[in-house]
Amino acid sequence: MKDALVFDDVRFDHGDSEMRFDLAVKSGEWLAVIGPSGAGKSTLLDLAAGFAAPSAGHITIAGRPMAGVAPAERPLSIVFQDNNLFPQLDVFRNVALGIAPDLRLTAADRRRVEGALAEVGLAGFGKRRPSEMSGGERQRVALARVFLRDRQLLLLDEPFAALGPALRREMLAILTQLRAARTQPPAIVMVTHHPEDAVGHADRTAFLEAGAIVAIGPTRTLLSGRADPRVARYLGTLPPERST
Numbered sequence: 001m002k003d004a005l006v007f008d009d010v011r012f013d014h015g016d017s018e019m020r021f022d023l024a025v026k027s028g029e030w031l032a033v034i035g036p037s038g039a040g041k042s043t044l045l046d047l048a049a050g051f052a053a054p055s056a057g058h059i060t061i062a063g064r065p066m067a068g069v070a071p072a073e074r075p076l077s078i079v080f081q082d083n084n085l086f087p088q089l090d091v092f093r094n095v096a097l098g099i100a101p102d103l104r105l106t107a108a109d110r111r112r113v114e115g116a117l118a119e120v121g122l123a124g125f126g127k128r129r130p131s132e133m134s135g136g137e138r139q140r141v142a143l144a145r146v147f148l149r150d151r152q153l154l155l156l157d158e159p160f161a162a163l164g165p166a167l168r169r170e171m172l173a174i175l176t177q178l179r180a181a182r183t184q185p186p187a188i189v190m191v192t193h194h195p196e197d198a199v200g201h202a203d204r205t206a207f208l209e210a211g212a213i214v215a216i217g218p219t220r221t222l223l224s225g226r227a228d229p230r231v232a233r234y235l236g237t238l239p240p241e242r243s244t
């Protein structure tokens with residue numbers, strides 16, 4: 001099986017410092033991405049999604065080179081911390097956009113939308129506007145749309161960061177459930193500031209610092225902090241390095 005996402009010596013320049021990424025995410029794999037603020041986690045996802053263009057190197061998704069491929073044409077879905085929904089459209093239409101961008105729906109399409117809403121525990125919410133829902137409910141709508149699209153790569157940029165611990169666990173459980181319901185679950189690249197979100201969910205975790213993946217490995221190994229002192233320092237299990 002082809003890798004879901006490959007970064008081959010990808011360089012990116014924001015001006016003052018160059019980022020450099022090498023990464024291979026296997027088909028169906030769940031990768032968590034952690035690291036300090038400003039490390040380049042969102043930039044990594046932006047490069048995959050086509051919102052930023054590499055200055056050198058190659059990005060491949062499901063075996064397809066992505067150079068020159070517009071964001072809308074890339075075979076992936078992305079969920080951000082907020083603003084995933086169109087405020088003027090009700091929940092049903094927001095989800096329906098996943099299968100019909102022109103919102104022309106067959107009866108079968110409508111059943112699939114209702115099914116996706118039920119899958120995330122939002123049966124009967126179709127007529128609500130996003131503004132009439134809680135943050136957690138809005139993210140569930142975004143997940144329903146993503147799973148209706150059924151792309152083989154899902155990018156999550158701190159999608160549950162604004163939610164409390166219990167709600168975050170609930171959302172992770174929904175993701176796990178949605179994956180389990182599919183014969184070919186999508187690969188997930190999930191940026192989080194909560195390393196505990198990775199435990200029990202992400203097969204591997206990558207640690208970013210200063211524009212590069214400096215450590216990557218099975219989640220428990222990486223988060224033990226024993227593999228790399230930089231990870232341990234980020235996790236707070238090692239005292240900060242003294243500069244004197």
Ligand SMILES: Nc1ncnc2c1ncn2[C@@H]1O[C@H](COP(=O)(O)OP(=O)(O)OP(=O)(O)O)[C@@H](O)[C@H]1O
Nearest residue numbers: 014015035036037038039040041042043044193208
């Ligand atoms: N459009 C831009 N123009 C210039 N610099 C940028 C731009 N976007 C991001 N940067 C810089 O690139 C670096 C990485 O930013 P990025 O948003 O990828 O970090 P991050 O790891 O996602 O951080 P956070 O955890 O705070 O979301 C930062 O130093 C940031 O200031």
Ligand SMILES: [Mg+2]
Nearest residue numbers: 041042043157
């Ligand atoms: Mg970010």
